[in-house]
Amino acid sequence: MNVLHFINSFFSDSTHWHGYDGIPTRLREHVQYSLIALAIAAAIGLPVGLLTGHTGRGGNTLSLIATAARALPSFGLLVLMFVLIGFGLVPVMIPLVVLAVPPILVTTYEAMRSVDPSPVDAARGMGMNEASVLFQVELPVALPLILSGLRSAAIQIVSTATIAAYVSLGGLGRYIIDGLYQKNYEKVVGGATLVAGMALVTLGVFWGVSRLAVSPGVRRSN
């Protein structure tokens, strides 16, 4: 009886591959929760980080909020939201978003601040407007760091989205929580393996995105 044995028997059991509790369904749910949470967190973190980084104002306030948000326990927040709001996707999304905003916000701000000031000065001096300076001069250079912030946020979301199962939602957390409850360790290990696998896939996706989106001129000079 070892972990590999559990993994083997979990994945070779054909009943685990279909139905509402099958691996494809749970994976789809998990991806869905993760993507929604990442999209919301990015929609909050990216614009705020880009603007504060571009103007250089509000950095202190930003890191204060980020530190506070990091100190919030996701699980505690989930239970609190569940009590306040009840069943549904919203009480799950709130702790995931709170978890993901700080890394996105802080790295985006830092990435923008670390852009070499001389091309920015040159761009302004040749008559580029502020929006173009931000999107055409600063952002392309800051992109690798910004993507790394998004990546760590995404990985934290993927591993934490398991808590959705605590409030009767789906996702890969179902296997872990149900398995623990039923003392079915094969299920627990199988679920954990799937979560770990998804984290690895997330890494791969971000690697691919940065290959495509980051200019070779930036990739090589950093």
Next chain:
Amino acid sequence: MIRIDSVTKRYPDGTVAVDQLSLDIPDRSITVLVGPSGCGKTTTLRMINRMIDPSEGTISLDGADITKQPVNTLRRSMGYVIQNAGLFQHRTIVDNIATVPRMLGWGKEKARARATELMERVGLDSALAKRYPYQLSGGQQQRVGVARALAADPPVLLMDEPFSAVDPVVRKGLQDELLRLQEELGKTIVFVTHDIDEAIKLGTMVAVLRTGGKLAQFAPPAELLSDPADAFVEDFLGADRGIRRLSFFSSAGLDLKTSPIVAVDSTAEQIAERTAPDVPYLLVTDLDGRPLGWSEPGALTAGAVDTAQLLPYGRPFAAGKDSLRAALDGAVLSPTGWAVGVDDTGRVVGVVSQQAVGEAIRSAHAAGRSSTKVLG
């Protein structure tokens, strides 16, 4: 013309960067702002394209106050070159250069064609077009910076210490290139530097600023060297001001002697014929007429000249093109005290002694201000 009229820049903390500065910057020439750090030269430059707004006074371009047009329109009409070039590292060289034309709404193909043309203009191999800035040397990056500033053919070029981050050899190449470009393009260039030699080499007019943003002197470089306005300017110009001033006197008036020149295959009669009591040495040239070295007439054996035994001839000057400074330098460098004048192909056109150079200097000084600037 760019007119800076009683401009003061005072910061909220009370620091005065520029103090009641008035300058008329002439068209189609290079005006250099030079001075020690903290003299407000960069601040002055940045006020011209409104990167900084003056606290008092006005700046006008061709009679119109620069604050009367949209700031980005103004900036797009002025090329801007900064230290370290400030290239966009995510864009290829050709796209860096095409930036302003693209902003002005040119099509991609037209802008790239223009950029490629400019690469050639500033002496960049067109094979570099698709490279990224990190693949270029500092000097090449700076050339890209200049090309980018020239891309939309602006009448004005603002250059903020553009060559101070590269090594002296590369810097000299970039300065020569700028002078050559200026001869072709005739832009109104405002150039900031802390290097007085650079200012004297490049400037048509030089404004020396002192700490606290006050104008110490505004004059052509030759006048700066001959008549520094005060002790500060004199001190800033450095110790060998007299020698440097010679750069502004042409070697055209030198009396070049052709008699003490012999070819390496000369016969004994030719050597004897060239030997004169007033010429202690003979200059030996190769068969094409290029200098090999000096020799005492008695040490020369016809048909068997040992070139290894010849005395060095220093650095030859381009006769009529180089300045008296180059001629004097050549004379001082050779142990014989004679300078060698050559033509464009390096063939000897004549030799001149230190004494003769000295006389030319005295008569040039006597001729006074009628001198014109000679490069090199």
